Amino acid sequence: MSKEAAADFEAHRPRLFSLAYRMLGSASEAEDVVQDTYLRWSTADHSAVRTPAAWLTKVMTNLCVNQLTSARAQRELYVGPWLPEPVLTHTGADRLGPLETAEQRESVSFALLSLMERLTPAERAVFVLREAFGHSHREVAEAVGIEEAHSRQLHRRARERLRHPRRDFDVDxxxxxxxxxxxxxxxxxxxxxxxxxxxxxxxxxxxxxxxxxxxxxxxxxxxxxxxxxxxxxxxxxxxxxxxxxxxxxxxxxxxxxxxxxxxxxxxxxxxxxxxxxxxxxxxxxxxxxxxxxxxx
Known part of the structure; x- marks a missing residue:
């Protein structure tokens, strides 16, 4: 892999980790998925990749959906309540990206990540890409490998399943x-x-x-x-x-x-x-x- 391609990946690594964490609720699994994405990037034909960000997002999203599919069976056997892996924020090297707005903080909150266990893997991927990262439904559909109309349907269904009182982020x-x-x-x-x-x-x-x-x-x-x-x-x-x-x-x-x-x-x-x-x-x-x- 060329130095330019390696540099391209490293520029996207923080975003990929923060995206994978929101999808999986696990920092250790997010790191593994990012590394798997890197391995696929290292063997890709970079001359055929128009937009590295879109290519990396699609590959990693598919890896996350596969991971979530196997995790659902594992979590049915989990002893006691399942909670996300905690990640320290405002540490000087914030692994979850900017958390300056109520919406950004909500997207990584224990409350929302726990509720997202109700979603199917595809619903969770669509919800995170749309809500936390602001991708259009066209972009979401491309990343998940579905039709745009299906993306809208999954997003609507996810929002209905996640209806809950919002955290009081506006408090001082x-x-x-x-x-x-x-x-x-x-x-x-x-x-x-x-x-x-x-x-x-x-x-x-x-x-x-x-x-x-x-x-x-x-x-x-x-x-x-x-x-x-x-x-x-x-x-x-x-x-x-x-x-x-x-x-x-x-x-x-x-x-x-x-x-x-x-x-x-x-x-x-x-x-x-x-x-x-x-x-x-x-x-x-x-x-x-x-x-x-x-x-x-």
């Missing part, structure tokens, strides 16, 4: 951060009154241990159930030995929990109307590996 970032910090302080201090005030009535907690680490196998729902669960966590002896730092994860304030120097968990609370209405915790070591690498 500093205020959002303060709510998250108050939530964790109340949990670790066993502050019943503080948690009662912070938790939404219909709050839900998910914990992804993947069968490797002890975690709730089902979502915990409702104000009282979640309150008891959090107070139980805060009262455990090992809680006193962990260290909590705050960071931006997938475009939102989150807690990064350490046991010594080892990354133990990443906890992403979702805030709506000033209260915590969802908490997603990743403690599966395999899913923390990418973030741990970012922190190294």
């Amino acid at each position: 970032d500093a205020q959002h951060q303060k709510i998250v910090e108050r939530f964790f302080a109340a949990t670790f201090e066993g502050d019943v009154a503080g948690l009662e005030q912070l938790l939404a009535d219909d709050v839900v907690v998910w914990a992804d241990g993947g069968g490797q680490v002890t975690a709730a196998r089902r979502p915990i729902t409702g104000h009282e159930n979640v309150l008891r669960y959090l107070l139980g966590l805060g009262s455990r002896p090992e809680t006193a030995r962990v260290r909590v730092e705050f960071a931006e994860v997938n475009g939102a304030p989150a807690a990064v929990v350490f046991a010594g120097q080892a990354l133990l968990a990443i906890v992403v609370p979702e805030i709506r109307e000033g209260r915590v209405d969802a908490v997603r915790t990743v403690i599966n070591p395999d899913k923390l590996a990418f973030a741990a690498g970012q922190l190294a």
